[in-house]
Amino acid sequence: MASVDVEMVKCACPDCVCVVSVSKAVEREGKAFCCDECAEGHPDHAGCEHAGCTCHG
Template sequence: MASVDVEMAKCACEDCVCVVALSKAVTRDGKAYCCDECADGHKDHAGCEHAGCTCHG
C-alpha cells in the first residue's frame, strides 16, 4: 500500500472556501484553518479577507 502525504486541506471553517497548506495553517483542536479569524470562529464577524471568500462566521 502506498502512503499519501496530504499537503493541502480545505479550511475547517464551514463557510470558508479557502484551501490552506497544512504547513502554514492555523491549527486549533486538531483542525486546520486558513487564518486566525476562521480559527477563532469570527468573534468580531471579520472575514478571512482572502479573494473570493465571503465567510464571516
C-alpha cells in the same frame, strides 16, 4: 499500499472556501484553518480577507 501525504486541506471553517497548506495552517483543536479569524470562529464577524471568500462566521 502507498502512503499519501496531504499537503493542502480545506479550511475547517464551515463557510470558508479557502484551501491552505498544512505547513502554514493555523491549528486549533486538531483542525486546520486558513487564518486566525476562522480559527477563532469570527468573534467580530470579520472575514478571512482572502480573495473570493465570503465567510464571516
